[in-house]
Structure formats: structure tokens, C-alpha cells
Amino acid sequence: MSQDKPHTVICRYQVTPGKEEEMVKLLEKHWxxxxxxxxxxNDRPVIYRSIASGKPGEDHDAPSTFxxxxxxxxxxxxxxxxETPEVMAxxxxxxxxxxxxxxxxxxxxxxxx
Numbered sequence: 001m002s003q004d005k006p007h008t009v010i011c012r013y014q015v016t017p018g019k020e021e022e023m024v025k026l027l028e029k030h031w032x033x034x035x036x037x038x039x040x041x042n043d044r045p046v047i048y049r050s051i052a053s054g055k056p057g058e059d060h061d062a063p064s065t066f067x068x069x070x071x072x073x074x075x076x077x078x079x080x081x082x083e084t085p086e087v088m089a090x091x092x093x094x095x096x097x098x099x100x101x102x103x104x105x106x107x108x109x110x111x112x113x
Contacts, residue, residue, distance in 0.1 A: 003075035006041050007105040014063040019097040020049070023066060026094050031070055037084050039077040045070035063099050
């Protein structure tokens, strides 16, 4: 994966029950903070939240899952983010309310013609 090309990250956050609204507020700040620091492309993020299916026996006290998809400007940006106080001011509270997080990076393949 090229370090000079944008890297798309598909973030998965499993949020502690009862902390969903706090997560929404942090996500409202997340990409604007990264973008203001010059770490992302201009493409706005796409954010999803899991919904309960209403099936009998479903555990409504299970962690909610949020997915956020955005693109770092290049392969070095995520590392720089860890050294940026404004970003850490958002990431640290996120970590405190998440039971699990994953951040796989992807590069776009233009293979379908």
C-alpha cells in the first residue's frame, strides 16, 4: 500500500451501553478535528450506527456498534494524528467509552471498468 496515496479507514467502535449519545457527540468532532489538522482528504466521513432488529431474545444491553469511514490524506497521517493534541483530546474519551475498536486501512482499487 502506497504511503503517498490516501488510505481509507473503516473504523468500528463497540460502545458501552448507555454511552451512545456521548459517542455521537465525539463523532461530530472527530473528522472536523482530523481535517483541521490537515490529516484527511476533503471527503466527508460516512457514519453508521447499528440498530436493534426487535427480534425476541435480542440483548438490548449489548454494546452498540458505530462504523465511521473516512480517508487519511496519506499513509503517514494516522501516525501524525497520535502526536496531535487536538486529535488525542477526541480519541482518549472515545477509548474510554468503547469496549472494542478496529481500524483497518484500505486502498481503493479501480478495477471495475
